[in-house]
Amino acid sequence: MVRAVVAGVGESHPVRASGRRVTSHLFAAIDAALEDAGISATDVDGVITEAKLTPTALSIDDLVPALGIQNLRFQALSSPVGAGIMLAVAQAHEAVTSGRATHVLTYFGVDWGSFGSGPSGIHGAMDAKREVEYPVGFGGPQLYFATMATRYAADFGLSRPELEDLLGGVAVAARRNALRHEHAQLRRDLSLDEYRAEEFFAEPLRRSDISLLSDGAVAILVSAEGAVRPERRGVEIAAWAHRVQSIPDQAFYTQSRDLPAFPATTAVADEIERTLGASVASAGVLELYDCFSVATVVQLEALGVTKPGQTAALVADGALEIGGERPTNTHGGLLAHGYLLGASHVAEAVRQLRHDAAGTQVEGVDSAFVGAGPGRQYTGLYLRRTDA
Amino acid sequence: MPESRDDDLYKPRREGLENGVIRLTRCARCKVVEWYPLARCVHCRNEAWEWFDIDPRGRVHSWCRVVRPTVPIDGLEAPYVLALIEVEEAEGARIVALAEDPTQTPMVGDAVRLTTQSVAGAAQPHFVLAPAGS
Numbered sequence A: 001m002v003r004a005v006v007a008g009v010g011e012s013h014p015v016r017a018s019g020r021r022v023t024s025h026l027f028a029a030i031d032a033a034l035e036d037a038g039i040s041a042t043d044v045d046g047v048i049t050e051a052k053l054t055p056t057a058l059s060i061d062d063l064v065p066a067l068g069i070q071n072l073r074f075q076a077l078s079s080p081v082g083a084g085i086m087l088a089v090a091q092a093h094e095a096v097t098s099g100r101a102t103h104v105l106t107y108f109g110v111d112w113g114s115f116g117s118g119p120s121g122i123h124g125a126m127d128a129k130r131e132v133e134y135p136v137g138f139g140g141p142q143l144y145f146a147t148m149a150t151r152y153a154a155d156f157g158l159s160r161p162e163l164e165d166l167l168g169g170v171a172v173a174a175r176r177n178a179l180r181h182e183h184a185q186l187r188r189d190l191s192l193d194e195y196r197a198e199e200f201f202a203e204p205l206r207r208s209d210i211s212l213l214s215d216g217a218v219a220i221l222v223s224a225e226g227a228v229r230p231e232r233r234g235v236e237i238a239a240w241a242h243r244v245q246s247i248p249d250q251a252f253y254t255q256s257r258d259l260p261a262f263p264a265t266t267a268v269a270d271e272i273e274r275t276l277g278a279s280v281a282s283a284g285v286l287e288l289y290d291c292f293s294v295a296t297v298v299q300l301e302a303l304g305v306t307k308p309g310q311t312a313a314l315v316a317d318g319a320l321e322i323g324g325e326r327p328t329n330t331h332g333g334l335l336a337h338g339y340l341l342g343a344s345h346v347a348e349a350v351r352q353l354r355h356d357a358a359g360t361q362v363e364g365v366d367s368a369f370v371g372a373g374p375g376r377q378y379t380g381l382y383l384r385r386t387d388a
Numbered sequence B: 001m002p003e004s005r006d007d008d009l010y011k012p013r014r015e016g017l018e019n020g021v022i023r024l025t026r027c028a029r030c031k032v033v034e035w036y037p038l039a040r041c042v043h044c045r046n047e048a049w050e051w052f053d054i055d056p057r058g059r060v061h062s063w064c065r066v067v068r069p070t071v072p073i074d075g076l077e078a079p080y081v082l083a084l085i086e087v088e089e090a091e092g093a094r095i096v097a098l099a100e101d102p103t104q105t106p107m108v109g110d111a112v113r114l115t116t117q118s119v120a121g122a123a124q125p126h127f128v129l130a131p132a133g134s
C-alpha cells in the first residue's frame, strides 16, 4: 500500500465581503495548494469535492480544463457540506493509498459573505421545512441549535446562568484564539461580561454564539509520499471515519429522538479509536465544526473528550484556548476565524502539525483531530506527524 | 382520510389546520407514524402515506425565544416563543408550534395543549400551557 501524505494546503483567507465570486477564491486557494506542495496542475490525477454546494460553485467538469489537468483518472463527490469537506479529504487519502491516483486535489469555497443566502437558503429549500417550519417563523439552523441548547441544559440540570457561562466560555475562547491568528476574520477580544451583555438573537443564543458569514476557499492536496519533496511528507491521515444517522436531513433537528445527543458523532469517535488504537481525546489539538457555540459543547461530549453534561468545568478553566489543556479551534473556528464550513479547520490542523501555524502554534503538537457535522452526518480525520 | 399526492403532499395538513386540527402522516398500510414522511415506509416498504388527526395534548421537548427573526413573517412580531411539542399519542413525533402567549417562558417537560391560530392569513400550530394536573 502507498503511504499518503497531506502535501499541500492553500487558502483564500475568509473575509466578510470580498465582492469576489467563489470561483476567484477557489482558484486562488487551489493555486496556493499546488505551489505549497511543489507540484503543477498537470501532475494532478484525482479530484474529489463536497457534494452539495461545490457542484454549482465550481464543478469538477469546469475545474479540470480550467486548471489544464491532462490525466484525470479519479474523481468523486463526497457528501453534503461540512462532513463532506472532511470526507473528500478522507477519500483522497483512500484513492492515493490504493494506488488509484498520485495527487488528489480537494477544494471548497463559499461567497456567502457577498452574495448568497447562507445556510438559511439550504434549509429553506427542503419541503417539510418550507411547509411546516418557516410559516411559524422556525427558520434555519440558529433556531435548531437554540432549542438544542435549552434541551441540553434541561437534561443535565444547568441553570440559565450556568448555560450562559458555558456557551459564553466557548465563544470567548474562539475569539481569544482568533485574536492570535493573522488571517482570522474577527480579531476583536471578547470578555465573558461583554458576552453576557449582548442581546439575544434566539434565546439562549447571542451574536457571539453564532458563526460568521464569509467569502473564502481552501484547497487540500493529498499525495503519494514518494511523489512530493521531503519537507512535504510530514503530515498524514492516521485514521478517519464517517457516519450517517438514518433520518432525513430535513427531519433531523426537530425529530431525532436522540437530541441533544449526536449518535453519528459518537460512532465516528468509536471507529477512530478502534482503527487507530488511540482515542479522539488523545489528539493534541481539536478543530471542531462550531457553527454555534453549543455545537462545540455537544461535540466534545459526543466524541468522548468530556463526559455528557460535564463540559462546563473544562470551558470555565480556559482549557479551549491556546496554552490551555485542551486547545480547540485554535484558528478561532467558524465563530471567529471565518465560516468556510470546516475547510479552514483542516488547513489549521495541517499547519499546526507542520509547526507552521499563523500565530496560533500549540507547542510540540504531533496529532490533531478535525471533525464536522455535527448532526445527521459526521466525519472525523485524525491527522498525525509522520515522525510521531 | 385522503392519501397524500406527490404534487401537493401537505394539502391535507393545511386543510386540517383551517379546521382547528393538527395532522401528521403515518404509513397507509402498517400505520406507523413517520413525521416528516420518508420516501418509503421502512417497516413495510409501502410508499403511500395518510394523514391523521392528533390528540392535541403534548409536552415541551424544547423551546426558544426569537428576538431577531431568521425568516420574516407578516404580522408576527418578535419576540415570539417557538417550541417543539412532543406528542406521545403520535409515537413521540414533534410539532413546531408558536406560544399563544409570547411573554410566557415554558419549561422543558411542561404539559401543553395544541391549538391553531392564524399567522399571516393561514392557520398554524400554537400551544398553551396546560393547567397543572390536567
Ligand SMILES: [Zn+2]
Residues within 6 Å of the ligand: B027, B028, B029, B030, B031, B032, B041, B042, B043, B044, B045, B046
Ligand atoms: Zn408501513
